[in-house]
Amino acid sequence: MASSRKPPRPHAFATLVLHAGEGAHAAGDPVVPPLVQSVNYVQEPGSDDLMYTRYGNTPNADRIQKRLAALEGAEDALVLASGMGATACGLLALLRPGDHLLASQYLYGGTYRLLMEEFQLMGIDVTLVEPFEPRAWRRRLRKETRAIFIESPVNPTCRVLDMRGVSLLTKELGIALVVDSTFASPVNFRPLEHGADVVIHSATKFLNGHHDVLGGVVCGTTPYIDEVRQKEIVWGQTPDPFACWLLERGLKTxxxxxxxxxxxxxxxxxxxxxxxxxxxxxxxxxxxxxxxxxxxxxxxxxxxxxxxxxxxxxxxxxxxxxxxxxxxxxxxxxxxxxxxxxxxxxxxxxxxxxxxxxxxxxxxxxxxxxxxxxxxxxxxxxxxxxx
Ligand SMILES: Cc1ncc(COP(=O)(O)O)c(C=O)c1O
Missing domain, CATH: 3.90.1150.10 (Aspartate Aminotransferase, domain 1)
Incomplete structure (x- = not known):
């Protein structure tokens, strides 16, 4: 997988949470970005340039996606309807029936269910690994292994996984390292700086921070995020503009x-x-x-x-x-x-x-x-x- 990291940031983190992804401003612009609750947008007749809320390309989603990419130091980001939606679409963009996924055995319960029940039904085989065992990942590799999934710090035990060995392995094999970084938030940990290819969050948690929005985020390369968007569109995992607007407000602090x-x-x-x-x-x-x-x-x-x-x-x-x-x-x-x-x-x-x-x-x-x-x-x- 090509590197999903962007060049160094133009501003410090505390500034980026407020302003990353904003365009130039002019007199008369609202300081607080408007909530554009419309699902539909007028098109040029005959054009295929469709703006539609489920496509994840409407103004409030677009703003927040640019900001989240900047916070994780990623090329691109996509907001989804929940953390589970982010994990499901983020992994389905990488895996096909017959593929194999290695995952840490220390996972949020919903993720465990997705991998061990739903993915198995789809013909995607998952092996759970004790990540603290020496050479744990390498020993369970198969020729069909396409990705490694970890959560760190782990919900709820707060174990912290060492990114070094696992990221060297995924680079050596050219497979994706996907990290659920919900517990840390990008303030405390930015997995792409440690060799991950994809970062996932339940935005419901620290990113929004006010217990009033359900949301998820996937960050990675632009071609990969385009794939995730296709999953989001067909599985209907896109958040409502109001959720994006609230998430932007939460992110500021x-x-x-x-x-x-x-x-x-x-x-x-x-x-x-x-x-x-x-x-x-x-x-x-x-x-x-x-x-x-x-x-x-x-x-x-x-x-x-x-x-x-x-x-x-x-x-x-x-x-x-x-x-x-x-x-x-x-x-x-x-x-x-x-x-x-x-x-x-x-x-x-x-x-x-x-x-x-x-x-x-x-x-x-x-x-x-x-x-x-x-x-x-x-x-x-x-x-x-x-x-
Ligand atoms: C680590 C982690 N990942 C993913 C999720 C799922 O997020 P959501 O509830 O937003 O779907 C949770 C929810 O508790 C979580 O703790």
Missing amino acids: LDVRVQRQNASAQRLAQWLEGRKEVRRCHYPGLASHPDHAIAVDQLDGFGGMISFELGGGARAADRFAKRIKLIRYAASLGGVDTLVSEPRFSSHARFSPDERARVGIPDGFIRLSVGLEDCDDIMADLEQALR
Whole structure:
């Protein structure tokens, strides 16, 4: 696959989240870009230059696609109706029946289902790999292997995968390395800088950041994004203009939100690690985290996601969940409000207890998405709920 990276950026990241992809402005232009809710656009009779919302080429989608490409340092980007839509269309643009995909065994539950149930029905074979095993990827290669898919940091265990070995392998073989970078956001990690070919996000999470938009993003080369667009068009995975408009609004504060979430999460993780009720705290910014050295090397920030295991198991988790007051118990993540969820009831609900334990999610496992509330207030709520 040709390189999907663009030349160096013209502005710093904090500026790009606000302005990348904008044209020149003139007196009388609105500072806030208008929402163009129209699905249809008048055409020259006889022209095939069709603008239509499902084609992903209408004004609000177009603006945000340019900006997201700039943030990931990619040639091009496409916004889709959800993170799952992005993963499905992003991979279907690379794989055909008879092809083989290698994927990390540490995946968001919905992605696991897509790969292990839907793709298998389509004749695309998927092998799950323990990525922390030496030579894991190379040993499971087949001549039909077309791509490697990883998620990093991993939902919900916050494991961080080393990009070095896997990206050298995909370059050597000329196959695609696809990274779901939802947990990091481009503030903390830009996979294309580490040898990935494709970056996927659930934009529902940090990119939008306000728990009010469902969306997804795929970034890569222009020819590849054209292929993804064909999948988006026929599978009907395009977002509505209003979703794009809201996503643009959310993106403007991405840098400040994530910097603050990084700082609060580091403090909370250190505090949680010292609590007697907590058996283990998983946060890449902790020296005790198994991938701390990789995280220091590859990430620009350790992120707003923490998970922890309560010594009292499922019963302690039930008690904790009922006691939180400021923090809400809700699925999803990456927004301004602090949320907790239990993967056994949400992202990994379809896994058996044994399968969950195999991927590092025992009962009593709590995922914490740190929001923008004052860190002392979040800590006080955690403390009263743990006690
Ligand atoms: C890592 C990751 N990837 C993809 C998705 C799917 O995103 P969406 O819910 O926007 O379809 C999620 C959702 O939780 C996720 O956590």
